[in-house]
Amino acid sequence: MDVVVVRSGGLAGLRTEWRVDVGAQPDADEWDGLLRSLPWRTATSTAPTPDRYVYRISCASHEATLGEGQLTGPWRSLVDRVQQTVEPTRRSRPPARPRSR
Amino acid sequence: MPYAIVPPYLLRRVAAAGDHYPTAAAAARRSLRAGAPSEPAPVRPFDPSQSYALPDSPSQPDRRISDAGGTTRLPGRLVRREGERATGDEAVDDAYDGLGDTHRLFDQVYGRDSIDGRGMPLEASVHYGRDYDNAFWDGARMVFGDGDGEVFAGFANSLTVIGHELSHGVVEHTARLRYEYQSGALNEHVADVFGSLVEQYARGQSAETASWLVGAEVFTDAVEGRALRSMLEPGTAYDDDVLGRDPQPAHFDDFIDTDEDNGGVHLNSGIPNRAFALAARAAGGFAWEGVGRVWYDVLVSGELAENAKFAAFADLTIAAAVRRYGVGSAIAAAVRSGWETVGVPVAAAEPAR
Numbered sequence: 339m340d341v342v343v344v345r346s347g348g349l350a351g352l353r354t355e356w357r358v359d360v361g362a363q364p365d366a367d368e369w370d371g372l373l374r375s376l377p378w379r380t381a382t383s384t385a386p387t388p389d390r391y392v393y394r395i396s397c398a399s400h401e402a403t404l405g406e407g408q409l410t411g412p413w414r415s416l417v418d419r420v421q422q423t424v425e426p427t428r429r430s431r432p433p434a435r436p437r438s439r
Numbered sequence: 440m441p442y443a444i445v446p447p448y449l450l451r452r453v454a455a456a457g458d459h460y461p462t463a464a465a466a467a468r469r470s471l472r473a474g475a476p477s478e479p480a481p482v483r484p485f486d487p488s489q490s491y492a493l494p495d496s497p498s499q500p501d502r503r504i505s506d507a508g509g510t511t512r513l514p515g516r517l518v519r520r521e522g523e524r525a526t527g528d529e530a531v532d533d534a535y536d537g538l539g540d541t542h543r544l545f546d547q548v549y550g551r552d553s554i555d556g557r558g559m560p561l562e563a564s565v566h567y568g569r570d571y572d573n574a575f576w577d578g579a580r581m582v583f584g585d586g587d588g589e590v591f592a593g594f595a596n597s598l599t600v601i602g603h604e605l606s607h608g609v610v611e612h613t614a615r616l617r618y619e620y621q622s623g624a625l626n627e628h629v630a631d632v633f634g635s636l637v638e639q640y641a642r643g644q645s646a647e648t649a650s651w652l653v654g655a656e657v658f659t660d661a662v663e664g665r666a667l668r669s670m671l672e673p674g675t676a677y678d679d680d681v682l683g684r685d686p687q688p689a690h691f692d693d694f695i696d697t698d699e700d701n702g703g704v705h706l707n708s709g710i711p712n713r714a715f716a717l718a719a720r721a722a723g724g725f726a727w728e729g730v731g732r733v734w735y736d737v738l739v740s741g742e743l744a745e746n747a748k749f750a751a752f753a754d755l756t757i758a759a760a761v762r763r764y765g766v767g768s769a770i771a772a773a774v775r776s777g778w779e780t781v782g783v784p785v786a787a788a789e790p791a792r
Contacts (some may be wrong), residue, residue, distance in 0.1 A: 348531025389575035432697040
């Protein structure tokens with residue numbers, strides 16, 4: 339099972355992605371506990387703030403999009419842990435999807 | 440003004456220099472009349488050979504710089520207030536100077552005293568977070584990270600970044616463009632426009648000599664790139680092993696449809712950015728005059744919807760150019776041509792009377 343953090347926005351508009359294979363971690367139980375403690379259902383993004391980061395966090399069927407200012411408590415713990423565990427990959431363009439305007 | 444720092448003799452000299460600097464002269468005359476409310480900039484024909492506002496004419500900001508000390512707690516410790524001497528901390532002093540330059544553009548050229556037009560204090564916090572690769576406007580203040588030292592060298596040393604952040608404040612107090620999708624990209628665009636104009640005004644650069652770069656100072660020498668963004672040539676600002684390539688589109692056909700970055704606000708802003716830079720170069724002279732005044736007019740017109748899309752914004756800029764400079768004017772033609780070049784559909788031209 340992978341946990342994926344995608345950070346976008348910021349003044350530079352750079353996209354950075356971190357991906358951790360939780361099962362392959364020596365402390366997989368701790369990861370499981372942390373992931374289970376996240377309030378996935380009540381996470382709703384607030385009005386965006388100019389030039390702050392936006393985080394999309396996903397794991398299995400769960401996904402949450404949070405502004406940088408909302409990244410507190412267990413969410414902050416998870417993102418810190420992910421960022422300390424793996425090197426990020428950067429892709430300046432977001433993945434393509436069918437156009438509709 | 441009771442707290443004026445400009446000596447009256449200097450104000451009188453500027454007030455008398457109406458031939459070359461009519462706006463600055465008018466502003467100086469206003470300042471000489473103590474307590475007089477500021478008036479909107481009057482309508483004048485565009486003349487590329489002169490600036491109506493004196494680039495070194497003073498304004499009266501009320502600046503407050505705080506030091507977050509490497510934490511994410513805001514505002515941090517207040518370290519420099521208006522009129523106080525330089526601290527020796529480069530980030531503090533650069534932020535102080537940059538806020539002054541930004542205040543001067545809005546005040547001297549557009550007759551707007553600070554973010555809210557009523558002399559609101561300009562507040563900034565520096566040394567935010569650890570290795571923090573960003574700068575942002577939080578609704579009350581500008582916040583600057585120091586960068587990680589490997590890719591980003593810091594943000595407070597970039598005048599265009601300071602102007603950009605403060606302009607987000609101006610947008611919040613005027614058009615309130617919703618910070619997502621096309622209206623969000625317009626919010627970003629307006630912040631880039633006035634961020635760039637702050638630098639051009641401070642350096643006395645014409646549209647031809649300006650770099651049209653945003654954040655030319657933020658990368659370390661290790662990065663293959665000129666800046667965060669190029670308004671004139673979106674998509675060409677950097678091409679680096681670590682950062683990848685500048686993703687900004689330069690044409691409406693290449694609009695990026697995404698939910699990330701609040702709907703691609705920092706990506707699709709390249710399209711209107713190029714329209715503005717092209718219009719300013721076609722008009723010639725100083726971009727804070729002419730096309731800059733047109734964009735400011737739209738921002739404060741009350742006609743721009745919070746959820747406006749590119750096409751609606753483009754139509755308003757053409758209408759504002761016609762209102763200020765006339766139907767057959769070079770400015771109106773330059774603005775229209777800018778939008779057409781980047782593929783944003785605009786309403787058919789009115790016949791010249």
